[in-house]
Amino acid sequence: MIELNLPSYPYKLKQGKDKLLIFDDLRRRYVTLTPEEWVRQHFVAYLVNQKGFPRGLMGNEISLTLNKCNRRCDTVVYDRNGNPLCIAEYKAPHIEITQKTFDQIVRYNRVLQVDYLFVSNGLSHYCCRIDYATNSYTFLPDIPAYSDL
DSSP states (O other), rough: OOOSSSSSOOOOOOOSSSSSSEEEETEEEEEEEOHHHHHHHHHHHHHHHOOOOOGEEEEEEEEEEEETEEEEEEEEETTTTSSSSEEEEEETSSSSSOOOHHHHHHHHHHHHHHEEEEEOOSSSSSEEEEEEETEEEEESSSOOOGGGG
């Protein structure tokens, strides 16, 4: 797998019948190792290990219904009351992050109404804070620590 612009962590790999698997600590099971999954696992480890995000307040592949269609958020982070606080959207490292990526996460946010949106392809990372009072958003220079959210 490609080296990412994220800290390494002690991931667990195993060979499945016909594919390589990586352990997802949030889902507590091995999942197929795709380039996007490689980014997801590293980004979640970064949030937990470097930014102090509580593992117990995070979920991967969270289902939601949008316009009568089932969708999945890559990662959702919750506050201590169980309310959604952040959504993360991941792309494989070879996929450029474009307006289309932000449009996708904004559509998910119509349902969840979180304060922070994270987008990463493992090489470039973006974070924006939503201000519902002024109906605006601000890109932040870095992913904030959980305690600062």
